[in-house]
Amino acid sequence: MTQPTRRQDTRKFFENLSGAGKSIAVLTSGGDAQGMNAAVRAVVRMGIYVGAKVYFIHEGYQGMVDGGDNIKEAKWESVSSMLQVGGTVIGSARCKDFRTHEGRLKAAHNLVQRDITNLCVIGGDGSLTGANLFREEWSSLLEELLQQGLIDEEATQRNSELHIVGMVGSIDNDFCGTDMTIGTDSALHRIIEVVDAIMTTAQSHQRTFVLEVMGRHCGYLALVSALACGADWVFIPEMPPEDGWEDNMCQKLSENRADKKRLNIIIVAEGAIDRHNKSITPDYIKDLVVRRLGFDTRVTILGHVQRGGTPSAFDRILASRMGVEAVLALLEASANTPACVVSLVGNQAVRLPLMECVQMTQEVQKAMDEKKFDEAVRLRGRSFENNLSTYRLLSFRKADSELPNSSFNVAVMNVGAPAAGMNAAVRSAVRVGITEGHKMFAVNDGFEGFYKGQIKEIKWGDVGGWTGQGGSLLGTKRTLPGKHLDKIAEQMRIHNINALLVVGGFEAFESILQLYVARADYEEFCIPMCILPATISNNVPGTDLSLGADTSLNAIVETCDRIKQSASGTKRRVFIIETMGGYCGYLATVGGLAAGADTVYIYEEPFDIRDLQANVEHLTEKMKTSIQRGLVLRNENCNENFTTDFIYQLYSEEGRGVFDCRKNILGHMQQGGAPSPFDRNFGTKIAAKAMQWITRTLKESYKGGKVFANSEETACLLGMRRRTLVFQPVVQLRDETDFVHRIPKEQWWLKLRPLMKILAKYKTSYDVSDSGQLEHVTRVRPKDNYKR
Secondary structure (H helix, E strand, O other): OOOOOOOHHHOOEHHHOOOOOOEEEEEEOOOOOOOHHHHHHHHHHHHHHOOOEEEEEOOHHHHHHHOHHHEEEOOHHHHOOOOOOOOOOOOOOOOOHHHOHHHHHHHHHHHHHOOOOEEEEEEOHHHHHHHHHHHHHHHHHHHHHHHOOOOOHHHHHHOOOOEEEEEEEOOOOOOOOOOOOEOHHHHHHHHHHHHHHHHHHHHHHOOEEEEEEOOOOOOHHHHHHHHHHOOOEEEOOOOOOOOOHHHHHHHHHHHHHHOOOOOEEEEEEOOOEOOOOOEOOHHHHHHHHHHHHOOOEEEEEOHHHHHOOOOOHHHHHHHHHHHHHHHHHHHHOOOOOOOEEEEEEOOEEEEEEHHHHHHHHHHHHHHHHOOOHHHHHHHOOHHHHHHHHHHHHHHOOOOHHHOOOOOOEEEEEEEOOOOOOHHHHHHHHHHHHHHOOOEEEEEOOHHHHHHHOOEEEOOHHHHOOOOOOOOOOOOEEOOOHHHHHHHHHHHHHHHOOOEEEEEEOHHHHHHHHHHHHHHHOOHHHOOOEEEEEEOOOOOOOOOOOOEOHHHHHHHHHHHHHHHHHHHHHHOOEEEEEEEOOOOOOHHHHHHHHHHOOOEEEOOOOOOOHHHHHHHHHHHHHHOOOOOOEEEEEEEOOOOOOOOHHHHHHHHHHHOOOOOEEEEEEOHHHHOOOOOOHHHHHHHHHHHHHHHHHHHHHHHHHEEOOEEOOOOHHHEEEEEEEOOEEEEEEHHHHHHHEEOOOOEEOOOHHHHHHHHHHHHOOOOOOOEOOOOOOEOOOOOOOOOOEOOO
């Protein structure tokens, strides 16, 4: 396997982290959230893998207090087929008993009887606070049980320390210290599905729709869904509207209608309030719009739909990574490590002291109660602030007289294969560009359209409703500029293009590299140029994630779910599925992790006939258990000789009499469909950031009445690296790239492969030197930290 860039001697493997003799219990508590089952599955399998005993505690803390059959040992097969199920299979309940001392005493007794001293709690801040209190009281509870004669001295010694690790499962994303809580992304999927459906009917009748989404104390769902669907107005508890908002809102709605927009969408968080703490309800807004504007207005309250349904690919991967991280944290815990929460910041697993997170979460509510709304937004974290400022940038169109007059012309284009989220990025770039005072130009059909002169000005209203559209509305081609440099330079002169924003995949990277090299011969290319990575393959150097990959993963996972279901019906069946991605195994690997695949074949990890044989034997063993189905993913270019047909025929022959095989090539369905909430938002935010960079760079390069930018720093790719968004000169990324296979030389997701193998019951090496170390909650996160 391609190893991460780390000298051999500094790497730490978890083989020496044994769970032998330890018992771990997992419970879900509080409100349910999609993805909790994926977390439970990962805890159980990782726990068993390291040699620990793992127990389910059914019905949350209530089950811990009641004991008996509520606390059951979990087997490997117990968590089969639960990855794709929403809610929590082991049940959750709000428990009054656990809030009492007597209740916690009973719970302690039930755990000691089974020698359980490691707890993994999946829930919201209330559940995690309860777990921490339990840990603080543990010694005194044991003392009490000993005095009452319920346990003996030996049991007290054996169970003297209780270790607790939390994972936050909450659709509201209301927990400080973590970028995304388990369930948030899936809830956004539900909301966006509904908004997309409502938009078609609203369009037909020229209606206004007021939608209420969940979030009693946190406006994250409302804010992000407003950003993802381009809503006209949003109400969130953290930022109540200024007094007189009724007039402003009605004016904006009527201006939008005058602009030939046939519908209005208003999103309200259920906890929305005005500046005087008075609740703002959907019905109040509806009556206001009808009374003032006479628009046909309807109210839709989404309610518990948001909690339901199958978890998204993002939530399954998040929960699986967190589950494995939680077991590692429990194995490494000692008497003096504080109870911690495992979470994700940017793209990296971190461990944070549980009570620091809880205190900060409570401070947000305190700031809101004291009407310190700016403080509340700041405490929510940098990403929440970024979402809010991006929404404001894009939603409120300034009058022409208010715009700065920059006299710069900025062109925006798509290059490469279509990817979901491209249109959201273009819309955002156009609107931010106009707000910054630039004249925006759209180039149709990539560089082919560029040299043919398919360039025209694009206005604010031209990109309305683009966020939810899949594919590329500007049109995109794989043509590189290299052979048409004269004509492209001529078009730049004709239209006086001062900056270029390219949204695309590997071809976009190669194109800007070619233009950068050609600066020596063409002064026209001495302008600020920026790439936004957009490709389902996620094979662009300089970024951990590309636009479109999340939508594609969801398409793959949805199909795999259906295929697994059909396989469960027929029993003893193995499906071999081919995914796209060129030579990059990202879609196959991460799709395999999210779909619960048994094996994934990729180019980056060479394999031979012995590996194929071992995989067949592994599946043969699996068929002897109660899980009688198999799922094998193969990246399209993983090996020129071991084709999908070859692997299908080999498995069919070797598995004869034990299992039968079917194959499925997913093809272009992976490229299509409406963009996922993640891609809409990611596209919107990186495009806004790129346009602000272009404005700054234009000002710095404007000398003597013209723009001249020829330094490395003026031809950049904006990528997400671990925790931050960074602008990287394309010429520096050249050395990090394997141009023959069109992939970066180092790829972070290869670290997820051992994780996938462990969850499929393969013995493997897992490098834990990159796992989360205990950090502290910072008030101000690393600059430009990014979430969704």
